[in-house]
Amino acid sequence: MKKMTTLALVAIMALSASAAKKKAPAKDANKPVFTTIKENPITSIKDQNRSGTCWDYSTLSFFEAEILKATGKSYDLDESFVANKTYMDRAIQVVRFHGDCQFSQGGSAEDVLHTLKTHGIVPQGIMPFPGSLYGDSLNNFNEFFGQMEPYVAAIAKSSARKISNQWKVGLQGILDAYLGKCPEKFTFEGKEYTPKSFMASLGINLDDYVSITSYTHHPFYSTFAVEVQDNWRFPQSYNLPMDEMMRVIDNAVENGYTIAWGGDVSEEGFTRNGLAYAVDGKAAQSLAGSDMARWLNLAQDKKRNIIDSLGCKVPEVKPTQEMRQERFDNWELTDDHGMLIYGVAKDQYGKEYYLVKNSWGETGAYKGIWYMTKDYIALNTMDFLINKNAIPADIRKKLGI
Template sequence: MKKILTLALLAVFAMSANAAKPKKAASSNKPVFTTIKENPITSIKDQNRSGTCWDYSTLSYFESEILKATGKTYDLCEAFVANKTYMDRAVQVVRLHGDCQFSQGGSAYDVLHVLKNQGICPEDAMPFPGSLYGDSLNNFNEFFGQLEPYVAGIAKSTANKISSQWKVGLQGILDAYLGQCPEKFTYEGKEYTPKSFAASLGLNFDDYVTITSYSHHPYYTQYAVEVQDNWRNPLSWNLPMEDMARILENAVMNGYTVAWGGDVSEPGFTRKGLAYFVDTKKAEGLSGSDMARWLKLSPAKRTNLIDSLGCKVPELEPTAEQRQQRFDNWELTDDHGMLIFGIAKDQHGKEYYMVKNSWGETGDYKGIWYMTKNYIVANTMDYMVNKNAIPADILQKMIEAKKNQGIGD
């Protein structure tokens, strides 16, 4: 998820507006939204200058899962997850002598792994993001300027044997910039360890599965999606595109949220809080330009053109063949993690997923993006969902597939 930082910075100065109720359109092209289904979410956070969308979006997902299961609101600590994850990732890089990537990015599974194995703490049990180095929010420029060469230096060492002290040094860097993970803390008058706190949240961490859809692996099998930030190699269920889309719809309409990972580098993803799977051939026709001119436009000017078309922008219908081609040619990339929590429609009846971002209260909808269903299906890399949100017939196929492949629960 590498292009997130640039997009986040572009979003900082966008104007905001309330998205909960239908609005008067500034022009005939500005969408006017009516909410169809909206599930509870926690407050909008700001990852700022850090590549931690995977961390923010997935903890936000689990906060919503807790809300659904218990009615309680928590603010879980992203720095705890980042501290544990970066150490684990560094250990893997060193074990492989540097023949894999060490970076700020990650996946939803990294958060689940930490919750299950190392626990979690509330936000205020660790220093506020950025406070240890005099910033008001995360800024990983100096942090990773120290961390990356340190890990690379160990991983590429020519020594016949390395000591375990490199972990002590690395932990010092992590603690200096993220804060030291507490062994014990008090929350609402009760003492916890990170593991006992995670156990108290009312969740079954075995309820969560990851879904994807690509044709280079058989459908209704599990495999590790081949992207660099999927470094733990967790298995995702590979389903037909139609089933992948139906799970999303079913989850939201039945009160669940979805931890979504996908591509936001497409021209139809705007900094104003909208995303369309643009049919560029039709778009250039509507704008009065020819394709040669469209192709010469800078990304910023293309975005402005799409903004002017608004909800009248023509869209492509996603297909499995198209998804596979875009994945193989590096066009469909693993850019960003967000939280899908609702469904809305515009004045023309087009339906959108309501998506919580982690760029602060930016854009026209104060940190919420309205992304068409076509955009989401076309640009999904994978997503995490509670298995209880999966339609019964699809879940049964998954259970039967595991039995036929000799895989236990």
Template sequence: MRKLLVMTLLAITAIGATAQEKKAEINVNKPVFTVVRENKITSIKNQSRSGTCWDYSTLSFFEAEILKKTGKTYDLCESFVANKTYMDRAIQVVRLHGDCQFSEGGSSYDPLYCLENYGICPENAMPSAGSLYGDSLNNYNEFFHLMTPYVMAVAKSDSKKLSTQWKAGLQGILDAYLGKCPEKFTYEGKSYTPKSFAASLGIDFNDYASITSYTHHPFWKGFPVEVQDNWRNPLSWNIPMEDMMRIIDNAVMNGYTVAWGGDVSEDGFTRDGLAYNTDTKKVQSLTGSDMARWLKLTKTQKNNMIDSLGCKVPEIIPTQKMRQERYDNWELTDDHGMLIYGIAKDQNGKEYYMVKNSWGEAGEYKGIWYMTKNFIAANTMDFMVNKNAIPNDIRKKLGI
């Protein structure tokens, strides 16, 4: 009995020590968020191993638009949009004899174009992602390894005249990996075509505008943002950075979401659900790193340092000049699309956008990222928003 008592006391002591150790490991700098405004969104999705953030984020945007306007929740089909979009993109590549890029990427305009011209179907009207090739989620590796050389072989052909059969062959590849787009389907007891279903969603496809902010084109006019995945060349309204940010704030505070496209390759974007416009020099100083040591660190190690600083991460205040310089030297890229749907503050009063990602329930916040306003201002390539969410004075200047 005495031996058992001693062992019990030792176990209790060990548990207490472990608890104290864990308590000591708690990051006191971890942000504690208070929601300022949170708009309704649909469920978190997972694009998995596919370059379709543009598809997932923009359909999430339209799902939120429908939810706001009608109160109805839809799960729109990303595979339908991908099937139609990749065929259109291939046609353009062939038309230009391969002198443009064929890739998985796209822009927020592509789903809008699809909805307007081809319609849409609900998720369950096509095979679930990855199911046709024995996967539980998207995996475009084999798919694009087959499709890209096929398209480029046609585009670079030395034939004097092409037949139309290359399209039938490509459609076969698209349908084999994504599923055939239905001509008719039943949803909640009613029969639809993709176009009639899109018309039934209760939103006006003329209500949407794309916004950007650069100085190599005049402000208050539209231009096609010069990035490869903006291959349809739709116009974005070019406005000063401060007004660009005013639109996002006004949209969120008035119940709208924003289909955001920008750069998440920066050190301040962590896999744990946070994004800061990090002042690298100050971070080095706070973490005891010099430049030489910092450059040798892996991205994971840098992110761990940034995570440890949490809400005390020093940030660079972006300027219009910085945005332009980073765009011109290829630092500011359009590598990801996400959905801005809310605003929150940390314990120090710093404001963050609440952003829905398409990587499943990843990170500390189960698929949601908290991205500071400085990060968004610095790293926005462009975004889509409902025209009615734009402040009246900006709409008046744009004439929309």
């Protein structure tokens, strides 16, 4: 009887296992499976929340990685300090131009570099935590800029023949009310610093950083200010052919450096789930079925549904120098977002992607990390900040740096 019971139990278990196996969902061959090729150390994922400060978060993340590489020490640098200094500087320019330039939340990597050089920096925890001054748990610039934009516009467009400097006092009050007051001195880990002396203690040389871009409306191997509104300081970028621009990124990652990347994430191929592909729209539509409306006539969400269903088998365009220039000139390539490139991975079909740190918190399938194909980066890069020592020697020679 005991033997019969045991056999019955074994049979039931076998049937259950068989049924479970049948119910298991089939593997999606289109879902990417990544193998990391190179991954450089970075600091933790941050969340810019409802603020247009990707330029601030991504570039400070870049400098945190630079400090980590140079010294082995991990710091969390304060974005609010940079924003406080930057928005005052930008308002001053808008007033000088009598309002004939843009005042907005956006910025560039140059704003962070300029702040570090001119004002220094403080670690997180010295100034109020983002959002805490107005009862939020993270940044929310809706009310903040609702106050600040009309204030700056009123000064810049004033009909007065002469204005006083008191407008700066008023604006500083708004900045301090929403971001916190920047300290003149502070104590960190038992030592007293000024923002400038703290910056000097971090172990990096701020003269080591240069900006790279790639367009044909300026000569290669020369410098120019990329013509987008958030480059309001008119920083100079070195202009390289596209293939050499990509060599710089690959060389940097291979040699342990990260890249403060600025570019376009408004393309259909940039998903909210942590992937980015330089989608070939016509080929994608063909693969998805001939009964579908033409790709260009599809709504954005339907295009993204197709991309999600195709996964890593989504067909990509092959970027060219001419394509980059055309998209820049016709406004298709826009200056949307700043992120941090820090590694390289490949999927199960051998396609290579950059590991890219975002500043939207631990969102998406990869907890705040995006896998962006090399073709996507080649096609959608506006410019990027990099340590000049990460540039291949032959390209540095051509640039004279």
